[in-house]
Amino acid sequence: MPRRDVSGDGRPRPATIRDVARRASVSVATVSRILSGTYPNAPATRSKVMRAVRELDYVANAHARGLAGVRPKSVAIVVNTVTSPHYAHVAQGVHEEAARTGRLCTVGTTGGDPERELAAIQLLREEHAEAVILVGNINPDEAYHARMVGYARALAVAGSQLVLCGRPPLGPDVPAIVVEYDNHGGAFAATSHLLSAGHKRILFLGRQAGYTTQESRIAGYRAALAAHGVPHDPALEVDSTMERREGYRMMRERLDAGPRDFTAVFTSNDQLAAGARAALRERGLSVPEDVSMVGFDDLPPSADIDLTTVHVPHEELGRTAVRLALKSETPGSAEHVLLGTHIVVRNSVRPHVGEASATD
Amino acid sequence: MPRRDVSGDGRPRPATIRDVARRASVSVATVSRILSGTYPNAPATRSKVMRAVRELDYVANAHARGLAGVRPKSVAIVVNTVTSPHYAHVAQGVHEEAARTGRLCTVGTTGGDPERELAAIQLLREEHAEAVILVGNINPDEAYHARMVGYARALAVAGSQLVLCGRPPLGPDVPAIVVEYDNHGGAFAATSHLLSAGHKRILFLGRQAGYTTQESRIAGYRAALAAHGVPHDPALEVDSTMERREGYRMMRERLDAGPRDFTAVFTSNDQLAAGARAALRERGLSVPEDVSMVGFDDLPPSADIDLTTVHVPHEELGRTAVRLALKSETPGSAEHVLLGTHIVVRNSVRPHVGEASATD
DNA sequence: CGCGTGAGTTAAACCGTTTACACAGTCTGG
DNA sequence: CCAGACTGTGTAAACGGTTTAACTCACGCG
Numbered sequence: 155m156p157r158r159d160v161s162g163d164g165r166p167r168p169a170t171i172r173d174v175a176r177r178a179s180v181s182v183a184t185v186s187r188i189l190s191g192t193y194p195n196a197p198a199t200r201s202k203v204m205r206a207v208r209e210l211d212y213v214a215n216a217h218a219r220g221l222a223g224v225r226p227k228s229v230a231i232v233v234n235t236v237t238s239p240h241y242a243h244v245a246q247g248v249h250e251e252a253a254r255t256g257r258l259c260t261v262g263t264t265g266g267d268p269e270r271e272l273a274a275i276q277l278l279r280e281e282h283a284e285a286v287i288l289v290g291n292i293n294p295d296e297a298y299h300a301r302m303v304g305y306a307r308a309l310a311v312a313g314s315q316l317v318l319c320g321r322p323p324l325g326p327d328v329p330a331i332v333v334e335y336d337n338h339g340g341a342f343a344a345t346s347h348l349l350s351a352g353h354k355r356i357l358f359l360g361r362q363a364g365y366t367t368q369e370s371r372i373a374g375y376r377a378a379l380a381a382h383g384v385p386h387d388p389a390l391e392v393d394s395t396m397e398r399r400e401g402y403r404m405m406r407e408r409l410d411a412g413p414r415d416f417t418a419v420f421t422s423n424d425q426l427a428a429g430a431r432a433a434l435r436e437r438g439l440s441v442p443e444d445v446s447m448v449g450f451d452d453l454p455p456s457a458d459i460d461l462t463t464v465h466v467p468h469e470e471l472g473r474t475a476v477r478l479a480l481k482s483e484t485p486g487s488a489e490h491v492l493l494g495t496h497i498v499v500r501n502s503v504r505p506h507v508g509e510a511s512a513t514d
Numbered sequence: 515m516p517r518r519d520v521s522g523d524g525r526p527r528p529a530t531i532r533d534v535a536r537r538a539s540v541s542v543a544t545v546s547r548i549l550s551g552t553y554p555n556a557p558a559t560r561s562k563v564m565r566a567v568r569e570l571d572y573v574a575n576a577h578a579r580g581l582a583g584v585r586p587k588s589v590a591i592v593v594n595t596v597t598s599p600h601y602a603h604v605a606q607g608v609h610e611e612a613a614r615t616g617r618l619c620t621v622g623t624t625g626g627d628p629e630r631e632l633a634a635i636q637l638l639r640e641e642h643a644e645a646v647i648l649v650g651n652i653n654p655d656e657a658y659h660a661r662m663v664g665y666a667r668a669l670a671v672a673g674s675q676l677v678l679c680g681r682p683p684l685g686p687d688v689p690a691i692v693v694e695y696d697n698h699g700g701a702f703a704a705t706s707h708l709l710s711a712g713h714k715r716i717l718f719l720g721r722q723a724g725y726t727t728q729e730s731r732i733a734g735y736r737a738a739l740a741a742h743g744v745p746h747d748p749a750l751e752v753d754s755t756m757e758r759r760e761g762y763r764m765m766r767e768r769l770d771a772g773p774r775d776f777t778a779v780f781t782s783n784d785q786l787a788a789g790a791r792a793a794l795r796e797r798g799l800s801v802p803e804d805v806s807m808v809g810f811d812d813l814p815p816s817a818d819i820d821l822t823t824v825h826v827p828h829e830e831l832g833r834t835a836v837r838l839a840l841k842s843e844t845p846g847s848a849e850h851v852l853l854g855t856h857i858v859v860r861n862s863v864r865p866h867v868g869e870a871s872a873t874d
Numbered sequence: 875c876g877c878g879t880g881a882g883t884t885a886a887a888c889c890g891t892t893t894a895c896a897c898a899g900t901c902t903g904g
Numbered sequence: 905c906c907a908g909a910c911t912g913t914g915t916a917a918a919c920g921g922t923t924t925a926a927c928t929c930a931c932g933c934g
Binding site for chain 2: 166167168211213214215216217218219220221226228230235236237239242243245246249250253256258259260261262263270274276277278279280281282308311312398402428429432454455458
């Protein structure tokens, strides 16, 4: 019945707390208490134990500790991919904050597949992590939402604090911390910036129906047009995913399709802007001389191409998520934080002095 | 003495295997067997149990399972940062392969600090993960190496297979799987490509003493020069880190320092190439018309700027690491794999027809 | 009819921690 | 001088699974 390896090969096994206790001639309870440091102990005993720990190179077994009821020090994060810059930077923030407090992160990737997201959460239920952070953008449908609500409750029961990062709340009765950032306000500011420079024909690149992030951004764009009394032309809204190639392709198609009917471009993220910019250059149009452009995200490479863009606090998003999740002792908090975004002005916008510029 | 929550608040607790057993009127052993599927069982019992599982929304506690001696399904990866493209892509490969087999990844970041790397490993010892994958480039010194060897042994004892990814072996008696890629060969090919196009003055950008990756690349560069009988001029080797800004800065300095003394550039990675290219353009020099350029890494954005570069199988590096680690039942394997690199020819190199081009 | 046989199930040991409680000293104050 | 507080340590019961060995029951065979 025992599985203790006394038998054959004698493959070494890690030292246990019992080995330490034996070597230091104390009980296991004493060792445990001294290592956790939360109990009174005699200096002499303490040094005996610490020596035994060192000599045996003892580290505690995380499984045993977790089972014994100590909350494991771990946070989990579920992202789309680890290669896309936005996710990577949020993850970076999560890692920073986690590392500050001596934690590692469990990372699950979904490739944008809601099914895989749900599967990852199911797996994470087993781990009883302190926090489970779901980051980014999804295209929620009814069935998905219902299942997610159930899973969220299950996580709470398992003792994991759920955090939604850059994604809307699940509902009033689902306990989750929500850390969003101001997509609408950022898009409003970006569009206003172009409008103030005299642009009236502003192409919006990167519409994607159903995805909450993109919808907020386009809503901000429309709101700014309305606020400035500039007519909204649906033909200026171009569907595309968020990848650079797509920005390149869509801009190229647009330019090839007929005469240019815009003087400025607002893209749903910086990668689209970079792609669109490349397409423009190929057609002999430069930014900002011929076309003004504003992006969204403020990723590091955007500084190199002097792109005016909306700064998103990626890292802070991640840090805040972790901080809030670990703050409350008992999981099941519900909180809603909205981080600000602001426009970073570089050199990709020029005033537009159009034909009869001053009407209205 | 018990901690079972019968007392006050009645906060719900996750269902345990005992709850399932009770509900299905069988013993816990039966439930365990049926769920693990590795034992004969009667169909009637099976469906009873499965129903109870569904009704109670039972998932097994990973800690308990781990403690009971079942190898937890988890792989760990330790990287520099999650935002740098090379690491991100390797991590992506690791995640892919892990996800394929239903595993999540634990990720530790070091920020390039050897101390933090060692700390992460120490933390990972507690987890008893199946595999611990250390990725990338370091600047090993004597003390670090000694400690790492000790930690590597400890990991083996804990049952975790150590994998070194893009980093040289620790030593013949340290059990680790090593997955490298051909830095030397790639650099040799890249340099040869430029030499064959008639270039004799090739700037090497990105030398960094002590870092194994960069040293292999510069060695390949020198070997190619020697093989083609082109004299090696140390003044053409420029120190720099691997960041884009640095490439921009160093190239700018070089151009400002005096007349241009090179016709081609080989950079230690694509990001340096992008930076250097930007600096060249600012001075009115274009690639490839005025200066030929070859990079290293073949990151996605490099296709957009038509950069000829050395393809590194980032994702495959990660996938191979996981695959090999999980292959062997017992940890402590030692294996050395060298993945190939190859040059991807785009449009950043032009033949150089120099003054008196044909001497030697 | 006795008995092995094998499929299906169970009781109990065990994994390595933490912690509630008991207990032995040592001080302190009345 | 003794009750009571305080210190430090030990004992043993959890935590929630897996696994071994034993047991039950029907069945087929000699």
